[in-house]
Amino acid sequence: MPTALVTGAAGFIGSFVCRTLLEDGLRVIGLDCLSDYYDVALKERREDTLLAYEDYRSVHDKVETPGLLRALFEEEKPDVVIHLAAQAGVRYSIENPRSYLESNIIGTFELLEAARAYPPKHMLLASTSSAYGANTDMPYCETDKADHQMSFYAATKKSTENMAHSYAHLFGLPITMFRFFTVYGPWGRPDMALFKFTKAILDDKPIDVYNFGDMKRDFTYVEDLVHAIRLLIDAVPVRPEDGVVVEGDSLSPVAPFRVVNIGNSDAVQLVAFIEAIEAATGKKATRNLMPMQAGDVPATWANADLLHKLTGYAPKTDVKDGVAKFVGWYRQYYDV
Template sequence: MTTPSTQRTALVTGSAGFIGYFTCKRLLADGFRVIGLDAMTDYYDVALKERRQSMLLQNPNFRALNDRLETPGLLMGLMADERPDIVIHLAAQAGVRYSIANPRSYLDSNITGTFELLEAARAYPPQHLLLASTSSVFGANTEMPYRETDKADHQMSFYAATKKATEAMAHSYAHLFNLPVTMFRFFTVYGPWGRPDMALFKFTKAILNGEPIDVYNYGDMKRDFTYVEDLVEGIRLLIDTPPVRPDNGEVPEGDSLSPMAPWRVVNIGNSDAVQLTDFIAAIEAATGRAATRNLMPMQAGDVPATWADASLLKRLTDYAPKTRVPEGVKAFVAWYRDYYGV
């Protein structure tokens, strides 16, 4: 396919996923040509992924490929054919709790899949390679808000361990092959078209059906809830902010830039720790119904709180996520009612 010389091409993995869909939608709106790769796995309702992908395919600048990251040679061939300017790696096996039951799927997708992507980027270097990580890598850290420069050595779940491993893998490729790499650590992302395994989706469904909701750690949990379109705005701005290897190995204070590679990790969060009970109250307000709470102990692998210091994102892009929880929850509930005809 021939494209105008000014049109940039982006490869987005996990393109039919929640964050992937909104990222592709934003890139297409900005004039990119987008190749989306998604395995369409059945971790949750495939119909939701198919619907997202079908909407993206209405744009002639979007091409979809449904296959697994870890398929040998797949990404190498795709990068050779398409030579994308930008690669955004969002595909992963997600979910803390599922990683206890099915850890091998995390090894295959998150470790092997990321390795295949790094090898393809080594052979056909993009201008900027951006990879998704997670706030879960902070693990047992108790000092908050979380800063990118904090040590993150004690992951609490195998999911978090695989994501921390991808950060280290990407750093080695950035160092060895001078690949500009930005890792972003997502916090608790929510919004329309969200994942059915996430709390907002499960709570809304149960409340509207008059069923009880499972509230872990007896409700004593805090999360940095980040609205999906705010997150995507951060990603979009970081695309044009590739890290540069420092000449003298000196890194500005507070910057997570590597002293020996064009590699940086950036938190994308709302910089606000919201109590789970307040989040539930926002769902109750948006649905107009009261929740019946089934109070339960903390689940294995989970953490009691996450809270982002997003000052580095602000410094790099002059942007800070701003959607408040009541506003974002209201948008999700409106989408849910429309999508499911409730």
């Protein structure tokens, strides 16, 4: 039975990834520190759904704890590693940048050092569409330059891409970095727009709409994202012997390393997203129009051609359907 190590296992995306792997017959080691960045009870409820599986092992600790991951790798010898643990949130990175340094950069360093000692068959590490930063040409393509990050969160995630590439080159570690685009769905994070908007609308409170609503996002339904990750496990990057890379592929010419966008390939106006929540809740939102927040970008939009080329899959859930599923989960979870 193959063994997968998933960091951030009690997180929004991590819990879905773990459940998918377990249902596919893998043994899963889930690492999570259950930080109090948001409601710990929600993380515990997600973890409870995983503990019901016989082949799930839970480890509570921080990825940045010195030597923790090396010891875990030595004990478990994971075949596959999916690294999702991170301090998330663009806006919080302005208030508490050190937590991003510790979790995102030092945590990834600890992971890479562990993999150097006990190499897995494939490592898949989460990055973000925020890595594209000040780029204005859309849709974003993996081969575009990503040099001008707009937040410290994005800067730390782009740093982890660079760190991972160096380890892939130096030690032959097969690594895929995936850049997420505004993931949403049931069990989502309370600090994200869909959760906050739904709660406020159901509580008859106003919602804060930044950049006066003139924003676009490539909303990606969580189950689509996780299915793409599952397929990418088998798309192991191989260093090209002659250093020649096919046009459109982000494969490194000097390492078994690749960056892959996972997005819906559709830029949805924030106003349309809010209207989908109104339709699902049956209530109108009171909108508090506000200027753009520091570190944010007006639009994100993925070119997911490489994902389709590698896996034959393209995320496709319509935002109206995905939002309705979240609102249904929210009503049930909070008994609204």
